[in-house]
Amino acid sequence: PVRLAVVGNPVSHSRSPQIHARFAAASGHAVDYTRIEAPLDGFVATLRAFADAGARGCNVTVPFKGEAFAACARLSERARRAQAVNTIVFDGEGWLGDNTDGAGLVRDIELNAGVGLRGRRVLVLGAGGAAAGALDPLLATRPAALVVANRTLAKGQALVERFAASAARLDVPLSAAALETPGAGFDVLINATAASLQATVPPLPAGTLKPGALALDMMYGAAALPFLRWARAQGAVARDGLGMLVEQAAEAYFVWMGVRPSTFQVLTELRREVD
Numbered sequence: 001p002v003r004l005a006v007v008g009n010p011v012s013h014s015r016s017p018q019i020h021a022r023f024a025a026a027s028g029h030a031v032d033y034t035r036i037e038a039p040l041d042g043f044v045a046t047l048r049a050f051a052d053a054g055a056r057g058c059n060v061t062v063p064f065k066g067e068a069f070a071a072c073a074r075l076s077e078r079a080r081r082a083q084a085v086n087t088i089v090f091d092g093e094g095w096l097g098d099n100t101d102g103a104g105l106v107r108d109i110e111l112n113a114g115v116g117l118r119g120r121r122v123l124v125l126g127a128g129g130a131a132a133g134a135l136d137p138l139l140a141t142r143p144a145a146l147v148v149a150n151r152t153l154a155k156g157q158a159l160v161e162r163f164a165a166s167a168a169r170l171d172v173p174l175s176a177a178a179l180e181t182p183g184a185g186f187d188v189l190i191n192a193t194a195a196s197l198q199a200t201v202p203p204l205p206a207g208t209l210k211p212g213a214l215a216l217d218m219m220y221g222a223a224a225l226p227f228l229r230w231a232r233a234q235g236a237v238a239r240d241g242l243g244m245l246v247e248q249a250a251e252a253y254f255v256w257m258g259v260r261p262s263t264f265q266v267l268t269e270l271r272r273e274v275d
């Protein structure tokens with residue numbers, strides 16, 4: 001079988017093995033996808049041992065996406081600009097790093113939630129790796145405006161600076177803002193902060209969202225609940241990160257296997273297990 005894994009710390013909670021097992025079954029592939037917990041000071045050594053054992057590649061999750069970026073000899077354009085890698089292909093010419101998170105997010109919003117992003121006002125909360133991974137694919141949809149609001153304004157500004165040329169080329173107004181003053185009337189809100197891990201919701205003012213806007217948290221399960229509750233109270237359509245999880249996995253499966261599995265059935269089944 002093709003050997004794959006998700007490498008993280010902690011990693012025991014990861015749903016990726018179940019998702020990829022379903023993709024493999026549906027595609028008729030023999031795939032062995034496991035979880036590997038790497039020591040915090042031993043990520044690259046763990047990866048090398050897995051590659052030397054004949055594995056084709058791996059997913060990378062917290063807290064190693066930045067280290068994975070540094071460890072790859074070659075990078076996709078989207079991984080280079082995100083400065084974060086969640087998908088690696090091991091091959092003779094050196095490891096190839098990619099980032100499928102943003103593409104997964106956009107596919108979930110446009111295909112699963114049915115919200116076209118072109119011409120919409122989009123607000124991203126957060127300026128860490130999760131936000132960085134989303135920006136290129138979001139810009140590529142040509143929203144009317146893309147605002148990055150972060151608790152630490154300077155970090156948001158630095159992130160926006162890194163994507164400024166890309167935004168200008170696509171003619172998308174891209175700007176940074178403080179969480180308290182993000183602007184008003186957004187069609188789509190994406191929570192890419194770690195606030196949900198602390199069971200808090202970023203302090204956005206009333207009127208940030210248009211009625212009926214889509215508000216998506218990249219987290220799922222219990223962690224996402226405070227944000228989803230807040231979003232519904234704002235009159236928004238609330239969505240957790242489960243669809244993004246399945247879509248980034250499908251995109252990674254395509255990178256390794258050359259086949260894009262369909263996600264609908266897998267997402268439906270996973271939804272039943274998580275809720």
Ligand code: ATR
Pocket residue numbers: 125126127128129130131150151152155192193194195198200201202
């Ligand atoms: P990740 O790789 O998951 O994005 P990260 O790089 O640590 O993780 O980034 C976490 C993001 O969540 C940051 O944007 C952080 O804001 P700061 O830049 O001000 O630190 C944001 N964040 C974390 N806890 C938060 C909270 N309670 N409220 C609002 N934003 C929060």
